[in-house]
Amino acid sequence: MVSHTTAPGDVERGLDERMVVLVEKKPSAGRLCKMSVAILVVALCLGGILLLAWFWPGLKQSGQTESGQTEAMLQTKSAEKTDHHSTLRQISSKAKAxxxxxxxxxxxxxxxxxxxxxxxxxxxxxxxxxxxxxxxxxxxxxxxxxxxxxxxxxxxxxxxxxxxxxxxxxxxxxxxxxxxxxxxxxxxxxxxxxxxxxxxxxxxxxxxxxxxxxxxxxxxxxxxxxxxxxxxxxxxxxxxxxxxxxxxxxxxxxx
Structure with missing residues (x-):
């Protein structure tokens, strides 16, 4: 940060002439820490968004695959149950009197x-x-x-x-x-x-x-x-x- 300080005037040059000196003041340590944390948070958010965008298609496909496998298993169990009942019906229908x-x-x-x-x-x-x-x-x-x-x-x-x-x-x-x-x-x-x-x-x-x-x-x-x-x-x-x-x-x- 920059502040203005007025130096005392030279006696020989008169009271109206004064020299202006610019003095830079460094920010405090607390403010620097807050800024660093804010930048880190923003970076993490951006990184998370990028990672999510990168892995999202694979996660979506994996979820669809698991769902499809679950549905296929249920269909298989249902088919097996149907086959067992069908087999029993066939046996009963073919049993000779x-x-x-x-x-x-x-x-x-x-x-x-x-x-x-x-x-x-x-x-x-x-x-x-x-x-x-x-x-x-x-x-x-x-x-x-x-x-x-x-x-x-x-x-x-x-x-x-x-x-x-x-x-x-x-x-x-x-x-x-x-x-x-x-x-x-x-x-x-x-x-x-x-x-x-x-x-x-x-x-x-x-x-x-x-x-x-x-x-x-x-x-x-x-x-x-x-x-x-x-x-x-x-x-x-x-x-x-x-x-x-x-x-x-x-x-x-x-x-």
């Missing part, structure tokens, strides 16, 4: 011949896909192609018939599957087979030891059945029927 029944035979209390009873839920027997057992008959759940099968196993006491109680010399065995459909209003035979037991010649698919004859009648074929159709079996010689160990069974499964 089926029923398998085990046979059971017991004589009536009065000693008369009873009937072959089909049982579900015991042994290897089961029912799924809408099949049900009603009145000893299989009820078809939907219209479509089905494989129907059944087997009856027999053990017949054989003999020459010359002596009383020696056994039977010739016994016809039969097994049949019936179908009742509403469109016809009556029963029709789906499959049937007849065998002769206790023949003189040995059976290729049976066993004959002179006292017993063992064999099975198996039926199986594909049919187009309607919803609500009912299937039942008819077997003769029930007293010679074997129903243990899955030897006699009845079943249907969808194709």
């Amino acid at each position: 089926a029923i398998h029944l085990e046979g059971n035979y017991e004589e009536d209390d009065d000693g008369s011949q009873g009937r072959l009873e089909w049982k579900s839920g015991q042994g290897q027997a089961f029912a799924q896909g809408g099949f049900r057992l009603e009145g000893n008959k299989i009820v078809i759940p939907h219209t479509g192609l089905y494989f129907v099968y059944s087997q009856s196993s027999f053990r017949v006491s054989c003999g020459d018939g010359d002596e009383e109680g020696a056994g039977q010399s010739h016994v016809p065995l039969s097994h049949r599957v019936w179908r009742y459909t509403n469109s016809l209003g009556k029963e029709a035979s789906l499959m049937n087979a007849v065998r002769s037991a206790c023949q003189n010649a040995p059976q290729e698919d049976g066993f004959r030891d002179g006292q017993g004859w063992y064999n099975a009648i198996y039926l199986g074929a594909v049919f187009k059945l309607n919803k609500g159709d009912r299937l039942r079996t008819e077997t003769n010689q029930l007293s010679e029927l074997e129903t243990d160990d899955g030897k006699t069974f009845f079943g249907v499964f969808a194709l």
